[in-house]
Amino acid sequence: MTRLDPADLRSVVAEQPYPLLFATVSGAHLYGFPSRDSDVDLRGAHLLPAVEVVGLRQGPATLDRTWHRDGVEIDLVTHDVAKFLQLLLRRNGYVLEQLLSPLVVVTGDVHAELVALAPGTLTRHHAHHYRGFARTQQRLYAGSGELKPLLYTFRTLLTGIHLMRSGELLAHLPTLADHLAEAPAYLDTLVAAKAAGEHRRLAGLPDAPAAHRLDDDLTALHETLDQAQRDSRLPEQPGAEAALHDLLVRVRLTTAAGTPPPACP
Template identity: 35%
Template sequence: MTQADKTIPPTVRREIETRLDRIEADNGVRLLLAIESGSRAWGFPSPDSDYDVRFLYVRPRDWYLSLAPGRDVIETPIEDEIDLNGWDVRKALTLLLKSNAVVSEWIESPIRYRPGDPFVDRLRSLADDLLNPRAIAYHYARSGKLAADRWLDDGDAVPVKKYFYALRPALAIRAIRLNPASRLPMNLQALVAASDLSSALVEQINALVEAKARTNERANGARLPEIDALIRGELDLASELPARKLRDRFVDRADQLFLELTNT
């Protein structure tokens, strides 16, 4: 168990593991990956943050042969602050071929609720080879601009949560600009380390993390001009990243991986 794993209270972890077992039994699926996403895995939780559990699963082979395809997601209601949802592996592979950043993030989550299936290492290798820096940067630019909509340029107080939902995408763009050959970490602190920031900016970000750890999700925080400038600047630089047209080169490899998985 990693240090990040230990941030999940044992009673909550047991409840999450119980619910994952129930999902497998009730839906006839096998979980390949079960991780924490959201602010707890991103490195800036609040005391009242939900537990955002995400998973990948595979069904028996015959399910995929139906003329009427079934749903490719499993969703459950939020109960006791546990938000638990997952994707079918075929959906995950299809999205990965489109340079989907979410699949890549899940693979790298620092908090895991199940030991990784051997399939995950092969999925990670495919994600490495499919890395398209511009597509990844555009993903984070969209999410960052959506999070910063209406508040970034008005100077008013903003919930600390909203600050982070724009800051993390901005740091992701900066990190991949500096090293376009490597997929991004999920965790904010790892992104900071990869972003070559001034010591003053690092101190401000660390102070923001500490402030969020003491307050609820909606509490307002003071505006920080240097962080505002970082967010504003990086979110406009996605188009500077190199683009790679990779999908057609890897469809056969993804197909083979899917067929092997569903034949086991």
């Protein structure tokens, strides 16, 4: 995954001021196209104590810290569990991918419950998240010519299409390329090229697709996502809100009683 082993990553997150309900690896490592010099993106949820929730002095809803270990930049962003659940219920694909990432650094009983409830947060409107993210990355690619935003564009479109069709969240681009017939055959070439450097450009790559082909393929994938959303059997609204509310209350009350939720590496 990276030059850092899981034990080293766990030692980083162990330094946090609040208990972590979970922490996972996101970003290019999750998406299947890390470079040799890629940063490590850690994401998760922390738990504020009750005294920093019910009083006038509120604890931090979001924490963002950066380290360097063995020449690798590690970025950890966590939300307090209440904010995390609010985002989860707002068709936010970022937090959904973080929750369901198979690259787990810290986990525990609450994490397991959240993973089990995640299918109840899915809606057909998650397509809006992936459509918007793809458009943003496509603009970044147009300005830089770099492979990274181009691969992000393909990844988000294919994730959205697969999610609308199957109800399964899949963020790993090489696996998506194997699952979806609409994925261009040249994606493997682009992934392999990006592995050589975080800011490598498409121009000059052997067998690189021509600009007009990229435009045609991306336009077709946008249209496919639109159709997949129209045809999707996913619900209009999330069904897990009540269960997530009950979980939040239960977890928060454990801190009021002075009992931290169990967690394990």
